[in-house]
Structure formats: structure tokens, C-alpha cells
Amino acid sequence: MGRNSEQLQTAGRGDDQRGDYIQLSLFPESPQEQADYGTAAGDTPAAVFEFPDSYIDECLRTGGNNQDSLEYILFDLVQENPSELLTGDLKKMWVGGKGLAMSDGVKVSVWYSEDGISFHRGNGARKNPEKTISWVEAAERIESLYQNGQFTTKELQEKAFDTIRTRIAEYVFFFYRDSRLESRWGSVYIEAVEKITGELRDPIGVNAIYEELLSFEKRVDFETGWQKRNFETAKEHLKKLNQASIPVSQNGTEPVHIAFITADEIDKLLQEGGIVQGGKSQIFSFYQQDPVPDAKTAIAFLKEEYGTGGHSASISGAFHSDEWHDARGFLLKKGNIQKNLTWKEAEKRIRTLIENKEYPYSQQQENIETENKQTKNKERERENVPNFGTQESKPDELLFQIDFSEHDVISPYDREKGDFTVRKMSFAVANKLFTVLDKQEMEKQENEEEGYSYYKTAFSIYAVIDSEEYSFKGRYDIGSEGKSLLEHIREYYDYCLSSDCMYRQYWEQDGVLDEKIEQITKYSENFLPYLEEHTDLTPAEQKQLDGLMQKEEPQALQDKKYEMLILEE
Numbered sequence: 001m002g003r004n005s006e007q008l009q010t011a012g013r014g015d016d017q018r019g020d021y022i023q024l025s026l027f028p029e030s031p032q033e034q035a036d037y038g039t040a041a042g043d044t045p046a047a048v049f050e051f052p053d054s055y056i057d058e059c060l061r062t063g064g065n066n067q068d069s070l071e072y073i074l075f076d077l078v079q080e081n082p083s084e085l086l087t088g089d090l091k092k093m094w095v096g097g098k099g100l101a102m103s104d105g106v107k108v109s110v111w112y113s114e115d116g117i118s119f120h121r122g123n124g125a126r127k128n129p130e131k132t133i134s135w136v137e138a139a140e141r142i143e144s145l146y147q148n149g150q151f152t153t154k155e156l157q158e159k160a161f162d163t164i165r166t167r168i169a170e171y172v173f174f175f176y177r178d179s180r181l182e183s184r185w186g187s188v189y190i191e192a193v194e195k196i197t198g199e200l201r202d203p204i205g206v207n208a209i210y211e212e213l214l215s216f217e218k219r220v221d222f223e224t225g226w227q228k229r230n231f232e233t234a235k236e237h238l239k240k241l242n243q244a245s246i247p248v249s250q251n252g253t254e255p256v257h258i259a260f261i262t263a264d265e266i267d268k269l270l271q272e273g274g275i276v277q278g279g280k281s282q283i284f285s286f287y288q289q290d291p292v293p294d295a296k297t298a299i300a301f302l303k304e305e306y307g308t309g310g311h312s313a314s315i316s317g318a319f320h321s322d323e324w325h326d327a328r329g330f331l332l333k334k335g336n337i338q339k340n341l342t343w344k345e346a347e348k349r350i351r352t353l354i355e356n357k358e359y360p361y362s363q364q365q366e367n368i369e370t371e372n373k374q375t376k377n378k379e380r381e382r383e384n385v386p387n388f389g390t391q392e393s394k395p396d397e398l399l400f401q402i403d404f405s406e407h408d409v410i411s412p413y414d415r416e417k418g419d420f421t422v423r424k425m426s427f428a429v430a431n432k433l434f435t436v437l438d439k440q441e442m443e444k445q446e447n448e449e450e451g452y453s454y455y456k457t458a459f460s461i462y463a464v465i466d467s468e469e470y471s472f473k474g475r476y477d478i479g480s481e482g483k484s485l486l487e488h489i490r491e492y493y494d495y496c497l498s499s500d501c502m503y504r505q506y507w508e509q510d511g512v513l514d515e516k517i518e519q520i521t522k523y524s525e526n527f528l529p530y531l532e533e534h535t536d537l538t539p540a541e542q543k544q545l546d547g548l549m550q551k552e553e554p555q556a557l558q559d560k561k562y563e564m565l566i567l568e569e
Helices: 031-037 053-060 069-077 082-093 135-147 154-178 189-199 203-214 225-243 263-271 279-286 295-306 343-355 360-366 371-384 427-448 485-497 504-509 513-533 539-550
Strands: 022-024 096-101 107-113 116-121 131-133 258-260 309-312 321-326 329-334 337-342 397-405 423-425 452-465 468-478 562-564
Touching (some): 069 082, 069 135, 069 154, 107 263, 154 203, 189 203, 203 225, 258 337, 263 329, 263 343, 295 343, 329 343, 337 343, 423 427, 427 452, 427 485, 452 513, 468 513, 504 513
Parallel strands (some): 022 337
Antiparallel strands (some): 107 116, 116 131, 321 329, 329 337, 397 423, 397 452
8 A cells, every 4th residue: 555666776676577568669660550559748649530439438438547536536426515525536546648549549648737637649648638628527427328328337336335345444443543542443553454454344334433533633632644634535535435326237348458658758757867865856957957968968967866766656656667777778667658768869859858947946046036035945955965165184073964764753844834855963862773773674574474664764875984975765664674774774785796686788889887886886895894994882872763763653754655555464
């Protein structure tokens, strides 16, 4: 449940070749394919006729990109005033875009925005749509299809309510667990969810659980936004389940499937600036140099800035999607569709986005009204980022900072500002803190059998050793590591130096294999021992660690916990 992410630097991930995928190149190659498909967002459609209503209906019948999208639409449709309810939920939940193939073979791009849903035959609908409908019209069309029994299939309708009941049961379970309340369904995730789901099949059970939840509303101190969100969602869904009317029987055809990843979706992914904190601003600043760096220099910079890593639910937020990037380029997957994007192609798209002022950080810069505000922002950024600058001679030093974390104890997310702030601490404190929290979370999972969960924590290290600079950016997943921070870094270097390292083939293709091995060897021989020398806690550091571990209420939380259910075979 939620998003799962690959390690930024941990070896051996993201090379999954399981499953049958359709291989698509980024751009069509033959003239005929270009005519049928389009080569970029906003291209002239292959057909010059008015966009067919039947295509719009087909696109709506596929739902959004989020998990159980169609099931939640059916849930809204059995409520009073479904169009009004649908309008709000569609606008909130349908994000990003998708590429579909109609039953007649025509490829259609879809894009969801604040204004509604845009459609275009070919690749890309965001810039120059053939047709755009409002969210109100989308909701009305869906309700009309539903009332005529043509919105979805009989099979999907039959399982929809059981899916909704299971999701409600999960919210109820996590509310009890996070509130440390005794649950009459037990503390074992799979068993408890099954019992709650069973009770929700009976209207009496629905009402009983709803009343039980309401009794806690004023008695429970919601410590985190995540806890509060579970409660509110469970309460809202239980109320809707209690008020649901008898559904209209559906006998529609199977909806069309995802056929390609659109240019809009690729642009949106690149606009995120990678998975390292501050990536967007650094990429934007790089392209503001005078003269603007050439493509070869830019590609080298982007490879270094992005590093190796990725995350899932990354293409339009789709549950069954993921992105992986390394020295070779990007590998994008959405459902059974796979697409490769070279660094040359990625650099060209990023450059165009910045030139067209469509890159998020360039838009942010334009909104700054005064020079004073610009200066203030830059000063704040300098205060938060370790000084990676160079000097002729520097004393030995070791700096560590948490760029962002999803764990309550160390989360530096500022709700008032709506953004991450960095947190600095010594490496010794971080090494011990990560180890203790990781062990606690793993023991909790083992004892409660609640499922596999972890908290992403991105960090940066900067060191000066004998006047030479060293740096490391990475991510430690609290709750899934089973090792200290130092061991986590050592494991990465050991892997990179082994003959099994998957990155070697890409380094060799880029002609930098010897250089990389030399650099990693140097880090392994100098940087790692230096880190190891700085793992003992001073009395002041022990006091800081104790304060973090004993903190009763987090100052500000990002409140996202990534869950991956353990399914019994």
C-alpha cells in the first residue's frame, strides 16, 4: 500500500527483467509510424476529424492511474448525488496521463489537469489537445454510462464492493495499531483485515464499526497526520458504505488497456528533477550558466546529478509503474509497457522544458517578486547545504545531514512551509540512530506480523581527509536494512568493486570503468576508515541521541509510511 522506492545507491536493484513487456522506442521511426503516432506533445493529430465521443467514453471507462480507481468510481455512483461527488473525487484523484489504443487501433493520449481531461490522437495531449472536457462533464458522462449499464463489466462490478471493504478494513486496522488501541480483531494484519472485511459485508457490522470509530474521535490524541488520515478515511468510507444504494447492473465490455507511455508523462517525470533533495534547483542552475553548457557536458552533469536509483508509482502515480535510471539512461515501466530513454533524449527534453519555462524551478524563480526575497532564499539554501566548495588547504572535517525522512523521530518536513528542511547531526549520532530505529521497526514487524514497511531517509555526507574532499549521497530505508549506516555504505562500495557489479558494463560502455574503479577504491581505502573512526559517541552526542529517541511528539511529519503487504501463498 503506497509507493515503494528503489535504493539511490544500493547495489543489485532495478534490473528486474521478469514479466512480458512490450518494447517501445521513445520516438517513432518510420514515416508511417510518425504519421499514425505523433512524435511529441502537441503534434497535429493523424486524423483531422472531430474527436469522437466514443473515444472519450472509452478513455473514461479505463479510470484513473491510482489503485482501485474504477472500484472507487462505482462506490461514488451508488451514493446520493453521484455526479457532484464524482466531480470532486475525479479532480482530486485522477492525475498525470495515459496512452491508450482504441478498439480501431488509433492511439490516444489523455492528460488530467485542473481544468479537466484533455484528449489527443497521437503522442501527447497536454499542450495542444483536440478535445478537453470539464470535470463536471466527465462525471456526467460516467454517470450516464453507468445508468445505461455500460460503464464497466459485470465481473468488475461484482468484486468492486469487496475491494472497497478490504481497503476500509486496512484503514481501520492501521488506525487501531497507530493509536496503540486494543483491537478486538487482533494485531496480526492479515487475520485482522479478513475479520473486519467479513463484518463489513453485513449492514449491522458496518454501523457497529462506524459507531465504534466515532467514539474515539474526541478521546484519541492524533499524533501524526498519517494516523488522522487513516481515521478520517475509514470514517468517510464507512458512512458511504452505510448509505450505498442498490447498484445498477453493468454489462459493459472490457476497457481498453494502456498502450504506451506518453510524452506528457515523460516530461512530468523529468520535471521532478530526480530523487535527490534539491535536484530541481541544481539542474535549473546548471542550465542558467553563460554560455549554456553543450549537450555532451549536460549529459555528464545529469548522469552525476541523478546517480543510480529509481522509484515505483512514478509514472503518473500509477500503482503498477516504476522508473529506474543509471549510466545507461532511463527504464520506464507502466503495466506491461516498457520504454527506454537515453541520456541524450532526456537531456534534450530537459533543455527544452527549461527554455520553454516549463521546468518547475524556473517557474518558481519567476514568481519571486523582489531581489531581497531572492537573496533571502539563497542564504537559507546556503545555510542548509554542506559546503562542498574547494579550498587550497582545509582541516579534516566530517559533515552529515538528513535531506528528508519519512520516520516520525527524524522527519524534517515543515508543515507550515509545506516543504522539506534538512537536519544536521554528527555521523556518529546518525549511525547509531539509524541502526536503533531500523532494529525497532523490524522487530515490530516480526512481532506483530503486520506486513513489510519502511521509511525512506535520504542523506548526504561531506568529508575533508588530508585536504582531499569526499562526498556521498544515498538513502537508508529504516525498517528494511538490518545493518548500520556504516555497513550500508560499505556494502555499496564492496558491491561496486566486485566482478558481479551490474554497473560495470555501463561504465565500460561510457569509457569510465577504470576511473570509476579507481575512485571507488580510493573511497573504500580512505573514506570508509575515516567514517569508522567517527562512530563512537561523545557525551554530548549521546545526549542528543537520547533526546531524539525519547521525543514524544514529532515537531513536523511527512507522515507517509510505505507498506507492502506480505501475501500468503
